[in-house]
Amino acid sequence: MTPDALVAQLAAEDFNLRAQALAGLVRLGRAASPALRPLLDGPDARLRALAAQALAEIGNPADAEIFARALHDPTPEIRARAAQGLATIGDPRALGALVQTLNDLPDILHHPATLSTHLLTRYGAAALPQVMPSLKADDLATRQRAWLVVQSIVARMPDAAETSSLRQALGSYQPDAPQATRDAAAARAQAWLANR
DSSP states (O other): OOHHHHHHHTTOSSHHHHHHHHHHHHHHGGGGHHHHGGGGGSSOHHHHHHHHHHHHHHTOGGGHHHHHHHTTOSSHHHHHHHHHHHHHTTOTTHHHHHHHTTTSSBOTTSTTOBHHHHHHHHHGGGGHHHHGGGGGOSSHHHHHHHHHHHHHHHHHOSOHHHHHHHHHHHTTOOTTSOHHHHHHHHHHHHHHHHTO
16 A cells, blocks of 8 residues: 555554554654654644654654654653654664653553653663653652663663662662652652762
């Protein structure tokens, strides 16, 4: 099928037809990008989300500015997919976008994970400077997700001494602890990061 025919099929009522169209567009790769881009400006949030997902999975560097613009979409899934797209193409704005969308598109099977927590974890220690400030966020869900990312990254760090010192710095951090306790632990961890 042509990209235009697959894009038209994205509007189908049948979930399976939409899924087939999405898979077909992703298989076409960069050749499908021009047919998908106009959907991101359309009024249908479901179509915008499917287009954003396809573009993010295709990972065409030519879509970098489209992803950056979609970070401001009112629909959380589209924002999350835009951050995913920036990460897929290795754009320098990706880490900031993933932190910005930390609460968007929850992984319903793995609470409190989201698409962004999974992607941030893949960055490893390079994500810590961007994620650590969220340990002090006002919102409990944001703190839980930031903590999930930090714990996942620390668990994968190869240097045992470095891991041990970071765990000591984090000490008593718990996302639902009293603010003074969690902020003190987060500050120690940020100090550790600054001296690393």
